[in-house]
Amino acid sequence: MNKTTMVSVIIPSYNRGSTIKLAIQSVLDQTYKNIEVIVIDDGSTDNTEEIILELNSDKVSYYKNAKNIGACGSRNRGINLAKGDYIAFQDSDDEWLPEKLERQLEFLSEEDCDIVSCSMQRIEGKKNEIYPPYVPENNSNSFNQLLFENFTSTQTILGKKKVFENYNFDERMPRFQDWELMLRISLFFNLKHLNKVLVKSYLQVNSISLNAKSAIAGLKLIYNIHKEAIEKNKSIEARFNLKIAEYMLANGENPKKYYKKTYDLSKSSKILLFYLMSKLSLNKLLFYFKKQYFSFKNN
Known part of the structure; x- marks a missing residue:
């Protein structure tokens, strides 16, 4: 992978002042350095903006929505603003491991695919598990695999910009928006899974x-x-x-x-x-x- 290739990382956030710094810093600490970080603040009323400005990084661009439009709309706005050849998504309360982008870009190039997901560690209090709990087969029928059981999650996804220019997040979706988007994409683009844990996802403790x-x-x-x-x-x-x-x-x-x-x-x-x-x-x-x-x- 050419080191001059830029990756645009899109992070939607709403009142995540307590977690946004870790999420952004884990992106800035990537071993792959040619990145831009696009933070879309979805009308936060906490100290999110102050925390982001304190990072004082020229790699981070901050945009605030005039009104709350939801995570899907915010990610779509980020896609429209992205300057990179590749796009990745981070959640405002999760953490990337340092080699995430580098490993995924290498895998994408080696496997000649358009989009790649990776495994992640889900952490909820003292509980933790690896997701997906099985190893997806990297064959041509990723659509049927996804239809049976989702193996992607937004913060694990990296793909060519052309993919997301043609297919945006469905803003009607109240949940499972990543699954729905990957289903549509897998019908027309080559999607594969890197079976390596490169993300830590911190689940909020609340009632199901x-x-x-x-x-x-x-x-x-x-x-x-x-x-x-x-x-x-x-x-x-x-x-x-x-x-x-x-x-x-x-x-x-x-x-x-x-x-x-x-x-x-x-x-x-x-x-x-x-x-x-x-x-x-x-x-x-x-x-x-x-x-x-x-x-x-x-x-």
């Missing part, structure tokens, strides 16, 4: 039910966008219905309709039990049971 409503809406949007492809594959269709059911359960809703669809497609005895409990309006008991013995965490 706080995010469940947006997760349900996001999953239903993705389902509608890719309905034809999803319904061609029973395993993929069952997985989508199960994800919706799990988030409905976490949101205090009765998911019997989606457990029924999942069971009809999978014939799983465990799903049949979940469906029967929901049918008997025991969904609150089921939620308690699953919270104790199963993981609700989804991508």
Whole structure:
């Protein structure tokens, strides 16, 4: 990879004064130095601007939205401002390992692909896990792999600028915007995964039910966008219905309709039990049971 190639790193932020410095500094500390950092402040009311100005780096450009437009809109604004040949995304509360950009650029060149994701370490209090929890196959059918299970996350993505000039984040998406974008991109561009942990993602400790409503809406949007492809594959269709059911359960809703669809497609005895409990309006008991013995965490 030519060291004169510039990478534009886009960081949307909203009231992340307590974490934004670490996020930006981890980008400035990259072993690959030809970068620009574009911070899009989405109308913060805290000390975000002050902290960024204190960094006093000529590599960092700061823009503040006149009104709150959301992370997707902010990232799209950053794409329009980017001057680099490549674009990467960082979240305002996460940390890159020093060799992230260098390793990804080398991989992208060696594999002759348009966009690359990497693995990351998810940290929540004393808990941590590696994501994705499996090794994606770098074959030509990344769309079907993604449709079955997302293996990307915004802060792990680096790609050629031409990719993002043609495909922006869908601003309707309340959640899973990275997954939705990568699905569209994988139909037309070569997407591969670098199986190396290069990002630390710090998850905020809060109730899953706080995010469940947006997760349900996001999953239903993705389902509608890719309905034809999803319904061609029973395993993929069952997985989508199960994800919706799990988030409905976490949101205090009765998911019997989606457990029924999942069971009809999978014939799983465990799903049949979940469906029967929901049918008997025991969904609150089921939620308690699953919270104790199963993981609700989804991508």
